[in-house]
Amino acid sequence: MAISTLARRKATTFLSSRFLYSTSKYSFSLTRGFASGSDENDVVVIGGGPGGYVAAIKAAQLGLKTTCIEKRGTLGGTCLNVGCIPSKALLHSSHMFHEAQHSFANHGVKFSSVEVDLPAMMGQKDKAVSNLTRGIEGLFKKNKVNYVKGYGKFLSPSEISVDTVEGGNSVVKGKNIIIATGSDVKGLPGITIDEKKIVSSTGALALTEIPKRLVVIGAGYIGLEMGSVWGRLSSEVTVVEFASDIVPTMDGEVRKQFQRALEKQKMKFMLNTKVVSVDATGDGVKLTLEPSAGGDQTILEADVVLVSAGRVPFTSGLGLDTIGVETDKAGRILVNERFATNVPGVHAIGDVIPGPMLAHKAEEDGVACVEFIAGKEGHVDYDMVPGVVYTHPEVAYVGKTEEQVKSLGVDYRVGKFPFLANSRAKAIDDAEGIVKVIAEKESDKILGVHIMSPNAGELIHEAVLALQYGASSEDIARTCHAHPTMSEALKEAAMATYDKPIHM
Numbered sequence: 001m002a003i004s005t006l007a008r009r010k011a012t013t014f015l016s017s018r019f020l021y022s023t024s025k026y027s028f029s030l031t032r033g034f035a036s037g038s039d040e041n042d043v044v045v046i047g048g049g050p051g052g053y054v055a056a057i058k059a060a061q062l063g064l065k066t067t068c069i070e071k072r073g074t075l076g077g078t079c080l081n082v083g084c085i086p087s088k089a090l091l092h093s094s095h096m097f098h099e100a101q102h103s104f105a106n107h108g109v110k111f112s113s114v115e116v117d118l119p120a121m122m123g124q125k126d127k128a129v130s131n132l133t134r135g136i137e138g139l140f141k142k143n144k145v146n147y148v149k150g151y152g153k154f155l156s157p158s159e160i161s162v163d164t165v166e167g168g169n170s171v172v173k174g175k176n177i178i179i180a181t182g183s184d185v186k187g188l189p190g191i192t193i194d195e196k197k198i199v200s201s202t203g204a205l206a207l208t209e210i211p212k213r214l215v216v217i218g219a220g221y222i223g224l225e226m227g228s229v230w231g232r233l234s235s236e237v238t239v240v241e242f243a244s245d246i247v248p249t250m251d252g253e254v255r256k257q258f259q260r261a262l263e264k265q266k267m268k269f270m271l272n273t274k275v276v277s278v279d280a281t282g283d284g285v286k287l288t289l290e291p292s293a294g295g296d297q298t299i300l301e302a303d304v305v306l307v308s309a310g311r312v313p314f315t316s317g318l319g320l321d322t323i324g325v326e327t328d329k330a331g332r333i334l335v336n337e338r339f340a341t342n343v344p345g346v347h348a349i350g351d352v353i354p355g356p357m358l359a360h361k362a363e364e365d366g367v368a369c370v371e372f373i374a375g376k377e378g379h380v381d382y383d384m385v386p387g388v389v390y391t392h393p394e395v396a397y398v399g400k401t402e403e404q405v406k407s408l409g410v411d412y413r414v415g416k417f418p419f420l421a422n423s424r425a426k427a428i429d430d431a432e433g434i435v436k437v438i439a440e441k442e443s444d445k446i447l448g449v450h451i452m453s454p455n456a457g458e459l460i461h462e463a464v465l466a467l468q469y470g471a472s473s474e475d476i477a478r479t480c481h482a483h484p485t486m487s488e489a490l491k492e493a494a495m496a497t498y499d500k501p502i503h504m
Contacts (some may be wrong), residue, residue, distance in 0.1 A: 043373060044178070045177075054367060062371070069149075073149050075140070076136055086125045089129075091392075094228070094232040116210070116233055118209065184312055215240060216308055217305065218307070237266070246259055274289065320333070332352060338372045339365060358387065361385045386398040390457060394455060397448065400438060412440055421489075422503075437494050446467055449463035472498070
């Protein structure tokens, strides 16, 4: 593949902006542990979410004496306890119900009736969460990580005071401290979240009955996923978004198709709309709305309102001011390329530092940070971190959008392939979606890949690997893909980028 090798050599390197983000409230913790943590540690991790627990395990694997402090009492942070994992459990369960209602008959599977058992559905979700949190405790024991349950705050750059869950206090000492306390729900002025009628994502995962009318404030990942769950279970879902588009990080062309797909599922959108006030004093909730640019106000009524306007770094009570750790205006901790703060021996990873809030990115931060501490080299390229919206169809993407490539002034080519022309998608009667590949025109180096399809979150990783190693679209196109598979759509889109597809 001389052409592809040449392409890699000639490829530009503008895919290297360093960004960050994750998703967890991996706070500091209250005590009880497998060990006391009273002797000096090589590494102390404050927060047991995806970034924190992975950092702790990796540190122990590298031979460093390690203690992890977690306030929640269960490991896994927001992601495992009240975020990524329980939401995916409900997304899967609600999708099964929706398929039974609307698709099974097409496949010759018929029911006289089908109904939702919400307590059983919630029970399955809770069981998954419980099993996984216990699994992390098992990994801590296996790797000899000291686990302290409690809420920690800095006494000095090497000492953490922990108010334990039992009501006591202990001091954990460490040569290196890693702040991995994650993020919390971003509130909106004048809106009080009671987790009953006005809920955060946490409350939306634990509703005891299906609301007839659900209003979602915010058209990002979380809002659309939770809106999908309850919409499948019969809620009338309206999404209110201040901006002009849903999921602003998404490629524009794919975004439009995605919104149409959700609208076909009866999800309603009110874009360019501002929430002026929310009144929950009556039986339901009344929202006063107006155009984002100003104008006449309208009233929208709901049974439940989900506030999904983003997340903010969780550093409350950590005592950053005590030791002088620098933060930006948004409260994010400033770090260098080695995840070190301005205070020697103090590091930070995940949601508390600038960038996109994704659990898998926090995990990579944790590994790289610990490798630096251990005297090795760590690396995370934030342009290679995939994003996934776990609706149906899913949307997954990595690298640059077409809008970003245009703004850089780069000459590029685009290849697209619809799943309507994919044999596996047609065979399973689930063919809504597209693959879009963007490559530099001269070198053919892949700059971005965007997929909307069933299981797009699984398909995207071939593209992630391709970008990581500077592959060209021809590299993917000339790689044999099993038939029939959904992944063949990526191969065909790559073929369309540098030449022509076969099946379209």
